[in-house]
Amino acid sequence: MSRPRTRLALAIASTALLATLATAAQAQSRDDRFVLRLSAFNPEAELGFSGNGTVTDGTDSATFAFNEDFDTGREWRPRGAIGFRISDRQALVGNYYDYRRDETWTYGGNVLDTGTIIPGGEPIEIPGARIDGRLSFNLASLNYEYAVVKNENFEWGLGLGVTYAELEAFANGSSTGTDLVDPQFETVNWKRDGFSPGLHTRLQWIPADRWSVSLEAQYLDTRWGDFLDERGHFERGGLLVEYMISERVGIHAGYDWFRLKLSDDYRGTARAPDGIDAGPFPYGGKVTGDLKVHGPMAGLTFRF
Template identity: 85%
Template sequence: MSQSPLGSLAVCAIPAAVMLAMLALPAQAQSRDDRFVLRLSAFNPEAELGFSGNGVVTDGSSDATFGFSEDFDTGREWRPRGAIGFRISERQALVGNYYDYRRDETWEYGGTVLDTGTIIGGGEQIEIPSARIDGRLAFNLASLNYEYAVIKNETFEWGLGLGVTWAELEARASGASESTDLVDEQFETVNWKRDGFSPGLHTRLTWIPAERWSVGLEAQYLDTRWGDFLDERGHFERGGLIVEYMINERVGIHAGYDWFRLKLSDDYRGTARAPDGVDAGPFPYAGKLTGDLKVHGPLAGVTFRF
């Protein structure tokens, strides 16, 4: 049975908590009894979008399997990023994060060849044409988590929590494909947009190695079936590292790196018909399609503590 990313982090964090607590000297600690923390950052991510699938097509008497896998990359663009923290009591806090991402890109798909087995012409291969795709990826992510500090001293804190994540995802694409012997030249436009809420898991490590300095590690995880986040099966996971230096008691600067991933899968089915002049078909087909979006990049900004 596979272990969730949050579970893996928790297992690793226990010995790390003990080690860091031993290494951190109380004389180095800086008092962090502020009630409210606000971080405003510029986030410079790149995205990797992958699609893979497999399926079976039949003519009623024979079956053939097929599969594909394609990856598309996007360039970098600075986007806003925000985080807040509100301390309720000595060990309790509310932690929030916000992301905004959008990117217009052009991708080239080189095409592929599918082997139809015995279905068409005793094993004839079908050429899937190359295509040019102009698209936009956009999303907003906001999360709010309740956190309880399982371990807390002057230099180290480890908290676990539960929360809720809201997401708005949008994908637009228009593509033109070349013609082949069996497929005419085509042009298609696709618009897809979803938004919703889902409960999630949260953990955070904070270490103060010296006066004015702090290092933080944060992670989140949710399954799309836990709420109305998306109809598709999948999960969202995120990890972030941040290093902060306080210029004075209230204002500081920070830099770090954030990474998150959304993986979705869904079943599909339909019926394909042969072009005019080809005496074959129709061909019912069914399979599974998986989409994988990874976003990661550096961030830097200003911290305010009150």
């Protein structure tokens, strides 16, 4: 009697094991039509300005260049992503970001020896400055994706889509006075928003049941739409590791990086303070702004 009971126990155990493996495989490989990821994003930003130009007094001219970088601290912000599968190889993929940060930047001033660029030029004191500003943007994208390569463990998709962005920079700036320049205070509010078509690609690898690893990238040029008047481009890359706790709910963690680089020409005229017989001094050149945002993220995944 013991042998039939042993065989029965082995059969029951084998059936239970197969059912468990089938459930795990279904949780990972089932063709979900809708995926929602809600994340907390903890980015830091690097804002840089560089440029060059020429100034003249009508007789002689001089060239100049500058390169300044500002870093901001970290702050948790919301982030979301969706995926809607149209067919076995077609899908719609969307992403949303929200970034906002208040910062203070200071510049201690300097002395520029103009004699190195204009014969007989005198040293000029460059005033110190303080800027209290706020940098914020909202970025949302929706892309159509087609899986060029697709099997049980790997998928590579290419796509086209549209990106909406709203960028805003607000600053109160003040500078100290020098022998030639009075103390000054200015308020600047710059805001742009618009749409632009973009390129999209995504790689997904399934190394084991319930696990997946994804790489995603996007690119757009500001001249493709009405995104901005300034010349420039936007790049984004993201890495995501996901584990499905159950058939419908999972957890994920990853790292996101994106960059917006803009450049524009400028020109103007500087005038000496009252009582000083000099100038005017026409100037012009090119300035480039470079915003990099990157940081870790983590959150929940829902599949339906």
